[in-house]
Amino acid sequence: MQILENYSYRERYLAANLIVDIVVAVYYSQAVLSLSVDEYGEIGRIIVKTIVLAILLSLVVFGFLCRDKKQALDERDMRVRAYGNGIGYWVLTILMMFLMGQFLLEDSVFRGTSMIEYALNTKIPLYHFHAMLFALITADTARTLSQLIRYRRGYE
Amino acid sequence: MKEAKLSNQVKLLRLQHGDITQAQLAKAVGVTRQTILAIEGNKYSPSLELAFRIAKYFDEPLESVFQYED
Numbered sequence: 001m002q003i004l005e006n007y008s009y010r011e012r013y014l015a016a017n018l019i020v021d022i023v024v025a026v027y028y029s030q031a032v033l034s035l036s037v038d039e040y041g042e043i044g045r046i047i048v049k050t051i052v053l054a055i056l057l058s059l060v061v062f063g064f065l066c067r068d069k070k071q072a073l074d075e076r077d078m079r080v081r082a083y084g085n086g087i088g089y090w091v092l093t094i095l096m097m098f099l100m101g102q103f104l105l106e107d108s109v110f111r112g113t114s115m116i117e118y119a120l121n122t123k124i125p126l127y128h129f130h131a132m133l134f135a136l137i138t139a140d141t142a143r144t145l146s147q148l149i150r151y152r153r154g155y156e
Numbered sequence: 157m158k159e160a161k162l163s164n165q166v167k168l169l170r171l172q173h174g175d176i177t178q179a180q181l182a183k184a185v186g187v188t189r190q191t192i193l194a195i196e197g198n199k200y201s202p203s204l205e206l207a208f209r210i211a212k213y214f215d216e217p218l219e220s221v222f223q224y225e226d
Contacts (some may be wrong), residue, residue, distance in 0.1 A: 010190075075202070
């Protein structure tokens with residue numbers, strides 16, 4: 001396709017990564033949010049389904065977007081990668097500090113005011129695990145997106 | 157502090173040396189074609205090592221390929 005020729009191999013690789021990450025995260029989130037707290041047993045089945053979806057989707061998306069020969073990384077790629085890792089780390093740190101604050105509130109004199117209490121009351125299963133998973137996925141998405149933007153703008 | 161800018165004559169030298177393509181130059185100096193494109197557009201400042209490799213490829217002194225403007 002003509003539009004794909006405007007993107008380098010690495011840009012298409014990052015775009016494929018981003019598409020797979022977002023689709024899988026959305027699928028998993030809506031599947032988990034449809035469960036109630038006492039349906040812990042279903043989580044295992046959802047994880048297996050999510051892994052299968054991720055594998056199949058990766059085969060299709062990477063097969064379509066990254067058909068040509070893989071390019072070796074050069075110095076500019078390494079700088080873009082380092083920049084993206086920095087952004088991802090920064091996002092992860094902010095989210096982890098926020099979650100630590102929430103976990104602290106859960107057991108403190110402010111009991112009843114944290115988002116965790118709210119989540120438990122609205123019955124999100126394995127809330128602590130899912131809150132940390134959300135932080136990891138958000139950080140990874142920020143990392144990939146920042147690299148893609150950096151490439152499209154043409155710098156470093 | 158005023159921003160300094162690195163400019164270069166890579167595109168001009170490519171044309172002067174028999175219309176070498178970006179892909180050919182990229183392969184000769186060990187980077188991707190997109191990196192040569194970014195260098196020519198002054199959007200990426202190469203490392204000192206890559207700058208020397210490009211200058212050596214064209215058999216020119218470094219300062220005639222890359223210029224530093226204060």
